[in-house]
Amino acid sequence: MWDGSGARWLLVPPAVLLVLGLAGPLVAVVVAGSAGHGPAGMFAEPFRSGLFLRAVWRTLWMSALVTACTWVAGVVYAVALGLAPVWLGRVLSGVLFLTFWVSLLVRTYGWVLTLQPAGALDGLAKALHLSSGDLGLYQTTGGLIPAMVHIMLPYMVLPVYASLRAIDPAHLRAARSLGASEPLIVRKVVLPALRSGSAAGAVIVFVMSLGFYVTPAFLGGPNGQLVSVVIGTEFGRLQNLGGAAAMGVVLLAATLGLYLLADRFLKISDQWERF
Numbered sequence: 001m002w003d004g005s006g007a008r009w010l011l012v013p014p015a016v017l018l019v020l021g022l023a024g025p026l027v028a029v030v031v032a033g034s035a036g037h038g039p040a041g042m043f044a045e046p047f048r049s050g051l052f053l054r055a056v057w058r059t060l061w062m063s064a065l066v067t068a069c070t071w072v073a074g075v076v077y078a079v080a081l082g083l084a085p086v087w088l089g090r091v092l093s094g095v096l097f098l099t100f101w102v103s104l105l106v107r108t109y110g111w112v113l114t115l116q117p118a119g120a121l122d123g124l125a126k127a128l129h130l131s132s133g134d135l136g137l138y139q140t141t142g143g144l145i146p147a148m149v150h151i152m153l154p155y156m157v158l159p160v161y162a163s164l165r166a167i168d169p170a171h172l173r174a175a176r177s178l179g180a181s182e183p184l185i186v187r188k189v190v191l192p193a194l195r196s197g198s199a200a201g202a203v204i205v206f207v208m209s210l211g212f213y214v215t216p217a218f219l220g221g222p223n224g225q226l227v228s229v230v231i232g233t234e235f236g237r238l239q240n241l242g243g244a245a246a247m248g249v250v251l252l253a254a255t256l257g258l259y260l261l262a263d264r265f266l267k268i269s270d271q272w273e274r275f
Contacts, residue, residue: 074156163197
């Protein structure tokens, strides 16, 4: 279909956009990171910083915690979305996709207004006589985790819901005809079918949490910085372009490596074909 039709030229604009928007900046970051220490030193230099090592450990366990919380909330939400009446399913879908329609920065500011001293959450706690002072959740891990779970939730719900939609209705009818109760059907038929989707969602959320910047930058405290925030500080405040680029390359390599490894064994990319 390519001969004489000129259709091949339709690939030129997206190819140019890919080169300019992705490959170009990536090459520039790699060049900046390796300028002072060489390619090998670029990967070794960040690990000589105690601040970076502490941030790596903090990023790993916080990403794991966010993933676990998002998995629980996402599975419950996806099952509710699949089993709810039509009108309620539409409401739940609208609420879920609202997170895509609203800017990430706006959602983060919403959490800032909720968690800051004398904010919405403090006002609610005082109105319910649960607290007489500041709850102290602003710029703490306790305040950051719910915000990250809220923002990451759609990336867990969508693959889980795709697995839910793939369940053969005949299996559910067979279970009911054999006298199984609804809770038993959910436990023995529905939840086992969600394993591939929940695994894919967990990997996606974990990988995205590793490099998440906006929300941790606003809601994370100065003593609880993640790797992305440390990179932002090195680049913006300290003007250490080489160090920031080297840290960024290490983070990108680790993130891509984890995703490719997970995709190799869990077939994550296959989940998106179900939508």
